[in-house]
Amino acid sequence: MSITHRPDLVFERGEGSWLYDHQGKAYLDFIQGWAVNTLGHCPPEIAAALVEQAGKLINPSPAFYNGPMVELAGLLTANSAFDRVFFANTGAEANEGAIKLARKWGRLNKGGAHEIITFDHSFHGRTLATMSASGKAGWDTLYAPQVPGFPKAVYNDLASVEALIGPNTVAVMLEPVQGEGGVIPAEIEFLCALRQLTTQHGILLIVDEVQTGMGRTGKLFAYQHAGIEPDIMTLGKGIGGGVPLAALLAREAICCFEPGDQGGTYNGNPLMTAVGVAVMQRLLAPGFLAGIEARGQYLSERLLALSAKHGLKGERGVGLLRALVLADERGPEIVRQALTCSPKGLLLNSPRPNLLRFMPALNVSEAEIDLMISMLDGFLAQ
The missing domain is CATH 3.40.640.10 (Type I PLP-dependent aspartate aminotransferase-like (Major domain))
Incomplete structure (x- = not known):
């Protein structure tokens, strides 16, 4: 049944913070099934x-x-x-x-x-x-x-x-x-x-x-x-x-x-x-929760810098559940651009048209956060 607007792609496999579709295109996933995949794809x-x-x-x-x-x-x-x-x-x-x-x-x-x-x-x-x-x-x-x-x-x-x-x-x-x-x-x-x-x-x-x-x-x-x-x-x-x-x-x-x-x-x-x-x-493994807190703080800092660069309205959240508040209502359009960009896609979420929500895997790396920020920087500049 038609319960959501699904794009014309089929995901075939995933690993960590990445998903791959039926044509082999890779997508950096900062939704993770809406905060579902605690440890990323197929841990x-x-x-x-x-x-x-x-x-x-x-x-x-x-x-x-x-x-x-x-x-x-x-x-x-x-x-x-x-x-x-x-x-x-x-x-x-x-x-x-x-x-x-x-x-x-x-x-x-x-x-x-x-x-x-x-x-x-x-x-x-x-x-x-x-x-x-x-x-x-x-x-x-x-x-x-x-x-x-x-x-x-x-x-x-x-x-x-x-x-x-x-x-x-x-x-x-x-x-x-x-x-x-x-x-x-x-x-x-x-x-x-x-x-x-x-x-x-x-x-x-x-x-x-x-x-x-x-x-x-x-x-x-x-x-x-x-x-x-x-x-x-x-x-x-x-x-x-x-x-x-x-x-x-x-x-x-x-x-x-x-x-x-x-x-x-x-x-x-x-x-x-x-x-x-x-x-x-x-x-419960030693240091895991502390790592989430540290990466959440890192994501917050990178989003704040991005907000200052593009004249946005800041960010908010706790840990690795965060949002970037936009200066307009182009959130859904940025989500579409991120999905369809080449050679790699980016999965984002816009629960409200004036913001983007980030729910990465709890073991996401700083390098993956940096890549997401770099890609998002490009969309915001357009």
Whole structure:
């Protein structure tokens, strides 16, 4: 079905930061499946995990434990503020699970409270509930009627959140960095105050880390920059390093699902969770997260220099999730030029027409950053 405007090319193979199409043309990839390919294209540890696990066990059904599921759950809980994990296949599914968990907790503990405060310009997925939770323009009518119960606050504005809290409020849900909204980070002070406010009112704090989690911001999880402990977290994209894997994590006191409340045919299957283990082990290797932080700072500095050279409006972001703010709305045209240029192409993303978003592999090299900046310099000069 025609769900997106696909160019007339077919990608056949990838390696690290590079993709190659059916005619052999190479493309420097600074999208990486929208922050999905944590370690770039076809990293050896993921290929090895898939081959090894495929020869042992693929899917015994989520009604039983399997080794990689247990190992990955242990790695996630040991390195986060959470006690239990529900594995899913997509970030939208994880967020849908978070909504269900919060609503059930509200029924049991808050007299049936069910409303979850979310934010303008947020993006939480493409199911009916997660689209309703999102603050993306036009989504309120696309598949109307929406699922009710998601009042919208203003991002980084605590007073707007407080004004929406009422007897039916069960949680506040936000992305630590609004990726689709234009790479807008939540201010550290705002996150800390939001944690204090939700605790004061006895409601839950949910962080959607589908795009920001798994090292993307230089910490294992973005909430760690603020030194807070949320009640629920969702992961997707980077946790699978390119394969369909997601997770819903929660503190023990919040885990009120009972058998039959939640499930999924493929959830926690050993083929995907074995990949998750490989990704986690790489992220936890000595110096890896520090390297992300350093390369994120390097990318920031190169983008700032580019902005000054061309009279643009600066850059923003955290770690290796960044945006260059343009002086006009030619972002989509630059994306097109970058894709079609020769002899090598460049894959960029423009979630808003006045900016470009960068989501390279977490092990991208400074040389690859330099090459991207050089190519982009040429497009901006045209």
